[in-house]
Amino acid sequence: MTHARVRRILLVWPAALLMGGCVKNHSTMPPPPAPPNPSPRVATDPAVRVQMLAQLADAYARQSNQLPGPSARDHRRLMAEAFAQLEQILSILEGPNPGAEFRQQLQVISDAQTELSNGPEDLSPEPMINTGLRAAADALSRIRQSSYYDQADLTPLFDAMSQKINELDTVRGPLHQVVAAETVSLTSQIVSKMADVMGQRLAQQNASGASQPSSQPTTQ
Secondary structure (H helix, E strand, O other), X not given: OOHHHHHHHHHXXXXXXXXXXXXXXXXXXXXXXXXXXXXXXXXXXXXXXXXXXXXXXXXXXXXXXXOOOOOHHHHHHHHHHHHHHHHHHHHHHXXXXXXXXXXXXXXXXXXXHHHHHHOOOOOOOHHHHHHHHHHHXXXXXXXXXXXXXXXXXXXXXXXXXXXHHHHHOOOOHHHHHHHHHHHHHHHHHHHHHXXXXXXXXXXXXXXXXXXXXXXXXXXX
């Protein structure tokens, strides 16, 4: 073997090792984390939001009346459906520009809904139900403080909801299903009240706007 050939081998060998190391490191790199689920899109038109909220509040009230389910599997399914409806309802109540804290609470509810729908049935759903209901209660409380602070009749409903949320951690089995159902019922009553108030406010705004004389000439 000539000296020139040996020299070429020595030059190529480190480069090959370097390339092989780069390929190996690249293949073992963990994939980037998946982005969080985007918040549901909310209409900016107040009239559309009021109409959608009224329909969803009625559907959610009917859903709450079916709880607890006749079996553990049915209860799990009904709770997943309730969380899916809560995602839409809370998004409308919050409005088209939600803050970071609200988006995080909504993500917790979405995770609970996904786990109850697709998670292993041999795992207890109680921890996920507790987490989802607590996030929903926190979101409703924050919405109340920002937009419904003047509604005194919401106070006993929120007090009762807080008591049920605390009770969820102390019960198991069928009794937990009952308490979860009572918690969903209270959130439904709160949502229905907020939907009524939102409708009343929109009607007052429309009436106020219609009563003001127009400064522009009427055209045919």
